[in-house]
Amino acid sequence: MQHTDQTLYSTTTVPELFLSAFKAFPDRIALVDTKQQLTYREVATKSFQIARLLQHKGMKRQDTVALLLSNSIDSLLTLIAVQLMGLRYISLHPMASESDHCFVLQDAQVRMLIADAGKFPERTQALHQQKIVQQVLTLEPSSIDAGLLQQALSMSPEPISIDAQPEDFTKISYSGGTTGRSKGILQTHRTAVTMVNYQLAYYDWPQNIRFLATTPISHAAGSFVLPIFLRGGTMHLLDKYSADTFMQYVTQHQINATFMVPTQIYTLLDSPQLAQTDLSSLEFILYGASPMAPARLLEALQKIGPVFGQLYGQAEAPMMISYLRKEDHDPSRPHLLRSCGRVIPGNTVKLLDADLNEVPAGEIGEICVRGPLVMDGYLNRPEENEKVFAGQWLHTGDMARQDEQGYLYIVDRAKDMIISGGFNVYPSEIENCLATHPAIAMSAVIGVPHEKWGEEVTAIVVLKPGITPSEKELIDFVLKEKGPVNTPKAIFFEEQLPLTSLGKIDKKTIRSKFWNQQDRMVS
CATH class of the missing domain: 3.40.50.12780 (ANL, N-terminal domain)
Incomplete structure (x- = not known):
């Protein structure tokens, strides 16, 4: 006899994993930041209240929400609530430029933006004024919104019904593309649950985990929440x-x-x-x-x-x-x-x-x-x-x-991606930005070895005849358009760039000038 219904073999989902942690360790301390600490029971209650508020505001399973959050308990409760609801979520990089944020909101057809306006007031206001998303909510009361956390207090703390399905998308991560625009990486519950299982099985975890998040929970640090919760550990949040x-x-x-x-x-x-x-x-x-x-x-x-x-x-x-x-x-x-x-x-x-x-x-x-x-x-x-x-x-x-x-x-x-200070930097995006400057004929952006940052973003440019901008002018230009992470720390002016036999810029030759004393081509 063969079973044709794949439900029999389906994996669990991220919300189910959170629920099992809430049930297993109700009285243990789950989260600590500089302002408060919460038990697993309190995390569950507050997350359910936020989830109910989002439902009240019309959000439903597989709608897409973007998050601009800091390393705080309130931010993490919001992230958990979004996952409990089975929404697709996107974590906006706090250091990305406004134009990059706008592109992501449009590309993913985001319905709601939730922002920590206290931490990112100017960007929150700017994205609200763009009117790309239907609703903008802020954690605390602001000129935009009455405050997500305040409004959630009036909601029932009872568990919400979980209707997320294993094949649903739980997260869309944005990564740079060869055409200069980011790509949305689709992660299902299968991917997320597999990652958690591997983390639990293979990392060298201590007993009674007391984990300190030093990087943004919007990115790497957020990936440790579930394995820590499933071990009944405590996550401490350091904002800077x-x-x-x-x-x-x-x-x-x-x-x-x-x-x-x-x-x-x-x-x-x-x-x-x-x-x-x-x-x-x-x-x-x-x-x-x-x-x-x-x-x-x-x-x-x-x-x-x-x-x-x-x-x-x-x-x-x-x-x-x-x-x-x-x-x-x-x-x-x-x-x-x-x-x-x-x-x-x-x-x-x-x-x-x-x-x-x-x-x-x-x-x-x-x-x-x-x-x-x-x-x-x-x-x-x-x-x-x-x-x-x-x-x-x-x-x-x-x-x-x-x-x-x-x-x-x-x-x-094989890709030209630069990793500087742990952040992914995509040269094509910076090259496309430089190409919009009236003085630039051609550019190549590479990472060069740097003792502290691993790699330092560096641009080699060829100028158009008769125009001679300073290095600072070009650096300031990219800073304004692309934000600090993507800004070259040095710019070299050349008469021409080496090309391959196919006429492409030969980055390998360019990189070799800076890396010839190194025994590998990453740092």
Whole structure:
């Protein structure tokens, strides 16, 4: 007898995972920030009230909501409520430009924007005035809205009915595109639940998790909420990172786990206070988003201890393609400090050449992935889907080799993406911006090695005859159009740019001038 109804085999959903955590640990402390702390029971009650308010305002399963939030309990309650309702949510990058935010709101046909107007007053007002979305809500009372949190208090705290389906989209993550505009990455409950299961199974979690979020919950830090909740742990929220604030907080609250990008770890290592601070409560520091310089990783192991784990993934296969365990951060095996770990069991990963053939061990190929972690595709981008899923593989764009023990070593990016301070920067967007300046004939944007940021955004430009803008004028131009993360820190003026035989700008040649002393082409 065969079962044809796929309901029998369907996965669970994100809301169901939240409900199980609420039920399992009602009296434990779930969330802490500088203003308040809440138990799991209180998180559940407040999340249900916010969800009911959103229903009252007309939102229903699979409507799309955009969030412009900070690292606070109120922001996180809103994010949880949105997920409980089965909405598609988009987290707007707090440092992106207004035009980028407007593009995302239009591209995803967002129905509602929820913003922390206290933290982002000017951007919230600007997006409200654009009238792209039907409704703009603010967490606290503002000139735009009576305040989401205040209004939610009048709603019933009873659990809402969960009608999210496993094949529904839960999140749309925006990532840069080769045409200069971002692509919406569609993540179903399958992707999200798979990621959580892998995180629970393979990370080196301590007992009784006390986790400090130092990066935006709108991005990487938000991915840790569910695994921490399912372990009955406590998530502490730090709104602005500095090395001294971090050390003070860890000591005061006996934090035993955190996630950091390499640049944060570098500032910690360089702080004069580190030698005088007791960080012995820290058992687990996850790092990722960009590679970490092996010399600095060794320094971190010596100064902080053997507490590091490295994650590797991308928005198209979030967080969990491979993992370098704490025990693999071994100074007696220094070559492993260059690795991004072994493939997570459950993923199928092969290194493929341009003809989709697997390369032998030790040779360089593109990291390609199959499995339940992989996204559903890009929103409204059939041509991009065809490319990224060529041969029924997810093509990551990362070039790597794999040793006989199964460890992966990323050596370069097939895509030109720059990772600066843990943020993804897409050169084509900056090149397209520069192309709108009347003085620019041609430009190439690359990342160059930087001790603190990993890579520094740098532009090489060719000017039109008779116009000579200053470096500062061009930097200010991009800053205004694209925001600080995407702004070149240096601009070099050249008579011409090297071209390939096909007439394309030869970025490999350009990059080699800046990277010729490096042993790999990522930093």
